[in-house]
Amino acid sequence: MLTQKNYLCYNEQASKEITYYLWYMLFFCKKEGSSMKELNLGKDKINKLILAFSIPCVISMLINSVYNIVDQIFIGKGVGTLGNAATNVIFPLVIIFNALAGLIGNGAAANLSLKLGENKKEEAAKSVGQAISLTILISIIVSIIAYIFLPQLVYLFGCTKSVYKYAVDYGRIIIIGAPFMLIYSSLSSIIRADGSPKYSMIMLVIGAIINIILDPIFIFGFNMGVQGGALATIIGQIVSFIIAILYLKRIKSVKLEKKDCKLDKDIFRILSLGLSSFITQATILVLFVFMNNIMTYLGAKTKFGADIPLSVYGVISKINSLYISTVLGISIGSQPIIGFNYGAGNELRVKETIKKILIINFTVGIIFNLVFLLFPRQIAGIFISANDPSYKLFMEFATLMCHSFLLVIALNALEMSTSIVIQSLGHVVKSTAVTFIRQIILLIPISLILAFALNKGIYGVLYAGCIADTLCFIITIFILRSEYKKLGVKELTDTYTEKHEEENTYKGKHVVITIAREYGSGGRFVGSLVSKKLGVPFYDKEIISLSAKKAGLSKEYVEMTDEKKKSASYENNNDDRLFIAETKVIEKLAKKESCVIVGRCADYILKDNKDTIKVFLYSDDESKVQRAVKYYGLDEKNALKQIKKINKERQKHYKFYTNREWTNQNNYDLSINVDKYGVEKTTDIICNFIK
Numbered sequence: 001m002l003t004q005k006n007y008l009c010y011n012e013q014a015s016k017e018i019t020y021y022l023w024y025m026l027f028f029c030k031k032e033g034s035s036m037k038e039l040n041l042g043k044d045k046i047n048k049l050i051l052a053f054s055i056p057c058v059i060s061m062l063i064n065s066v067y068n069i070v071d072q073i074f075i076g077k078g079v080g081t082l083g084n085a086a087t088n089v090i091f092p093l094v095i096i097f098n099a100l101a102g103l104i105g106n107g108a109a110a111n112l113s114l115k116l117g118e119n120k121k122e123e124a125a126k127s128v129g130q131a132i133s134l135t136i137l138i139s140i141i142v143s144i145i146a147y148i149f150l151p152q153l154v155y156l157f158g159c160t161k162s163v164y165k166y167a168v169d170y171g172r173i174i175i176i177g178a179p180f181m182l183i184y185s186s187l188s189s190i191i192r193a194d195g196s197p198k199y200s201m202i203m204l205v206i207g208a209i210i211n212i213i214l215d216p217i218f219i220f221g222f223n224m225g226v227q228g229g230a231l232a233t234i235i236g237q238i239v240s241f242i243i244a245i246l247y248l249k250r251i252k253s254v255k256l257e258k259k260d261c262k263l264d265k266d267i268f269r270i271l272s273l274g275l276s277s278f279i280t281q282a283t284i285l286v287l288f289v290f291m292n293n294i295m296t297y298l299g300a301k302t303k304f305g306a307d308i309p310l311s312v313y314g315v316i317s318k319i320n321s322l323y324i325s326t327v328l329g330i331s332i333g334s335q336p337i338i339g340f341n342y343g344a345g346n347e348l349r350v351k352e353t354i355k356k357i358l359i360i361n362f363t364v365g366i367i368f369n370l371v372f373l374l375f376p377r378q379i380a381g382i383f384i385s386a387n388d389p390s391y392k393l394f395m396e397f398a399t400l401m402c403h404s405f406l407l408v409i410a411l412n413a414l415e416m417s418t419s420i421v422i423q424s425l426g427h428v429v430k431s432t433a434v435t436f437i438r439q440i441i442l443l444i445p446i447s448l449i450l451a452f453a454l455n456k457g458i459y460g461v462l463y464a465g466c467i468a469d470t471l472c473f474i475i476t477i478f479i480l481r482s483e484y485k486k487l488g489v490k491e492l493t494d495t496y497t498e499k500h501e502e503e504n505t506y507k508g509k510h511v512v513i514t515i516a517r518e519y520g521s522g523g524r525f526v527g528s529l530v531s532k533k534l535g536v537p538f539y540d541k542e543i544i545s546l547s548a549k550k551a552g553l554s555k556e557y558v559e560m561t562d563e564k565k566k567s568a569s570y571e572n573n574n575d576d577r578l579f580i581a582e583t584k585v586i587e588k589l590a591k592k593e594s595c596v597i598v599g600r601c602a603d604y605i606l607k608d609n610k611d612t613i614k615v616f617l618y619s620d621d622e623s624k625v626q627r628a629v630k631y632y633g634l635d636e637k638n639a640l641k642q643i644k645k646i647n648k649e650r651q652k653h654y655k656f657y658t659n660r661e662w663t664n665q666n667n668y669d670l671s672i673n674v675d676k677y678g679v680e681k682t683t684d685i686i687c688n689f690i691k
Contacts, residue, residue, distance in 0.1 A: 041337055046352050050360070054333025060201055061325035067208040069318045071215060075229045076383035078219040079166065081311045081390045083226050084383060086166035088314030089159045090174055092288055093146060099281035100142060101182045104135050105189030107274025112193045116253055124253065128190055129260025130267045132248075135186040137263075139179035147175045158292025160306045170226040177234025180241035187244040194253050203247075207240030287439050291461075298451060298458035304397050308390055309458060312397045315383040320406065323368040327361045327413050331420035342425055347487040354421055354484065361417050365410035372409065376402035405465035411473035418480045425483060437475055442468040511536075511690055512590045512612045514602035516654075516662065519646040520624030522674050522682075523617040524598055529683040531596040534690070539589060540598040546585045579657055599650075603667060604658040613690055616668040617682065619675040 041049060075083040108131030115124035146153065154167045184203065191200040211232050218228025248256060292310060299309035334357045341349040372379070380398030384391055415434060423431035446468055450460025513530060517523020524540060531538035579601075586605050589595055590612065603614040619627075624643050628634040634642055654662040665671040670689060674682050 042341060042346055042349070046337065046349065046356055049337045050330070050334055050353070050356060053336055054330045056197065056201075057333040058326055058329030060204070061329045062322065063201070063204050063208055065318070065321040065325045067211060068321070070212045071229055071233060072315055072318050073382055074215040074219050075226055076315065077385050078228075079225050080384060080388045081307055081394055082163050082166050083170075083229075084315050085160070085163045085307050085311040086170045086226055087229075088292065088310055088317075089154050089157050089163060089167040090171045091314065092157045092285055092292075093153070093171065093174065093178075095281060095285045095288065096142070096146075097139075097178050097182050098185060099278050099285070100138055101135070101185035102189075102281060103271060103274040103278035104131050104138070105186035105274070107131070107270040107272065108186070109189035109193035110273040111270050112190060112253065121254055123266075125256055125260045126266065127270055128251070128254060129256055130263055131186060131190065131270060132183075133261045133263055134267055134270075135183050136179070139182035142182075143175050143178045146178070147172065150175065157289055158296050158310060160296050160300075160310065162307055163310070166226050170230045173227055173230035173234060177230075177237045180234065181237045184237065184241040184244040187247070190251075191244065191247055194251055196247070196252070199247060203240050203243040206243065207236040209236075210239050211236035283436065283440070287444070290444060294447065294451070294461055295458070298461060302458055304393050304458075308393050308397050312380065312394060312401055315380065316398060316401055316406070319379050319382075320368075320372075320409070323364065323409065324416070326364050327416050328420070330357055330360055330364075331417050335420060335423070338421060338425065342487075350425075351484065351487055357421075358414070358417055361413040362410065365413035369406075369408070369410040372402040372406045400459075401462060404459075404462040407466035408469045408473075411469050414480070415472055415476050418476050421480070422483055430479070430483075434476060434479060438468045438472040442471055509594075510611045511594045512606060512609065513596045513615060513686065513690070514606060514612060515596065515598045515615045515617060516603055516668070517598070517617040518619065518624065519650065520628040520643050521617045521619040522627055522679050526617060526674065526679055526682050526686070527596050527598045529679065530686050533683060533687050534594070534596075536594040536596060537589075538596045538598075543582060543585055543597070543600060601654055601657055604654075604660065613670070613686075614668045615686060616663070616665065616671045617674050618663075618671070619673060623675045 072084060072087060075087055079086075108127050111127040112124050115121070115127060150168060150171050154164060154171060159167050184207075188200045188203060191197075191203075214232035214235055215229055218224045218232050222228060224231065291313060295309040295313050296306040300306040334353055337353050338350050341347070341353070376399040377395050379402070380395055384394050388394070415438065419431050419434040422434060443464060447461045447464040450456045450464050451458070452460075454460060456463070511534075513527075513534075515523050515527045515530075517526075527540065528538050582600050583605050586597060586600065586602050589597065590606050590609055603612070603616075606612040607614075621640055621643075625634075625636065625639045628639050628643055629636050651662040654660070660667055670686065672682050672685060677685060
């Protein structure tokens with residue numbers, strides 16, 4: 001629901017940092033004796049794994065929830081309805097700051113993990129240094145702009161005349177602390193990716209505790225009102241900032257130098273990795289502003305006035321954030337379990353994990369749903385003094401909102417769980433679609449229809465919430481059911497390879513043949529014949545589905561990327577996540593069984609494997625054209641031009657990841673002109689060489 005996404009945009013950064021860290025630990029730290037070894041994702045009980053992975057996520061997300069709730073309680077008790085409304089008006093600025101922190105921090109964390117996985121420590125250090133420089137620069141620029149244009153921004157965010165002074169007073173101080181918040185939020189992503197999640201958590205907890213202690217002192221003791229709440233907030237942020245900066249001296253994975261902080265074109269790669277998070281939060285910012293404005297506009301036409309709906313919407317959202325934190329924490333924590341077992345082909349365990357997180361999340365949803373239905377006045381009463389002049393109307397609107405807008409929030413557990421599950425299976429686009437079905441496709445249109453077309457006013461907006469929840473629930477059932485049905489029999493598991501290891505070796509000996517080939521040389525056909533003659537498996541396109549699962553990408557996306565290498569428009573469209581996943585798959589195959597592997601830089605990946613025979617196949621232009629026209633359907637006129645472009649892209653791809661020349665015969669044990677001997681004879685030459 002919308003309140004869920006308001007909160008998600010604030011906490012999405014933390015959740016994605018945790019996800020990046022978990023994946024980093026799973027795929028890059030195992031070899032270094034990480035404590036993750038204690039958990040076996042493929043064999044341990046699902047309940048045990050869910051607890052182990054989800055609890056840290058839930059705790060981290062709840063920290064921010066409690067942080068904001070306590071802040072809101074003190075402001076509500078000390079200032080009243082207008083104070084609560086003011087914090088809600090300024091909240092879009094907080095979303096913007098966190099969106100920028102996520103853009104840079106999540107991108108840097110992802111790039112750090114990728115470069116460490118490739119053992120490119122200099123590039124990894126550069127991504128950290130550039131992220132720090134860009135965060136400082138952006139935070140200062142954005143804060144100055146926000147400070148100058150704050151009077152105009154608060155009205156854009158749904159402010160009323162009576163709330164204006166409180167919003168500006170609160171906002172100016174929050175903006176002063178924004179650079180500190182932006183920097184420590186961005187660095188917390190990097191700290192987690194560096195393998196120190198506890199440090200990052202302590203940093204957040206200390207800042208939250210300081211804020212909670214100072215809130216009553218400034219608001220009540222010094223009678224500073226909303227300014228006191230804002231001051232307590234930024235002091236906590238400054239302390240968290242100092243703790244984050246101190247970590248840079250003890251960063252473990254890279255050695256930072258001044259030169260690493262110099263900005264250049266590589267920063268765009270970092271930003272591209274964090275772009276998804278930024279776009280998501282930017283979209284939700286629009287939704288938040290829409291709800292603020294429609295609450296004040298339509299509320300002004302009722303007995304509640306403009307300020308009470310704006311205030312109630314903000315405080316109820318804060319309590320609802322506890323529900324969202326729990327469900328998202330459990331779902332995000334399950335990502336490594338689902339992804340690992342899906343990649344390993346253990347799809348029965350994937351199904352079991354999905355069932356259990358759905359049961360847990362629906363249980364949580366039902367509990368919160370009942371709390372909102374049965375105790376709306378008690379919830380709202382936490383945020384307002386009984387002596388407040390607007391107390392009665394505040395309580396009435398809060399009860400109305402809980403009994404309409406939040407009427408069926410338990411159903412949201414399915415949407416949140418499904419979005420994370422589908423993302424874990426590699427379907428990023430579909431996951432994003434699920435996330436936005438309610439807000440983009442359902443909530444806003446239904447709100448506008450009920451409020452204006454059917455003349456239901458603010459009551460129409462409130463009931464649009466539960467209608468959108470119900471429709472989204474029904475749509476999500478079909479989406480999840482479709483994905484669930486696709487989970488069939490496992491494709492590649494340790495059990496399978498161990499069982500068939502002996503029969504997949506050449507006469508009891510372990511041998512892996514890698515075949516690099518020019519496009520149109522017949523190399524793939526030669527590779528398949530070699531595998532048949534030796535009686536070992538053949539891997540070419542099969543690596544796509546295995547790598548897609550390992551990388552957490554959809555098979556369709558990987559196939560599309562693979563196809564781009566065969567088009568004239570492809571310009572070295574490298575995907576590091578995919579290459580790392582292919583590396584893991586190829587290393588696993590080479591370790592477990594004798595086989596033939598075609599392409600994908602396998603000769604370089606297995607260069608230190610003593611059991612590997614590395615082959616390069618080529619042919620003259622005339623033969624390549626004949627094969628390409630006959631077998632691949634190329635137009636004969638343009639065939640040679642296309643072949644040269646494809647081979648050029650293969651050469652660029654190989655150079656990018658290996659820093660070696662693709663056609664250099666010193667890289668291979670055998671380099672054969674297929675035209676000279678023919679496909680059959682070339683196959684015999686390779687087999688005889690192995691014998």
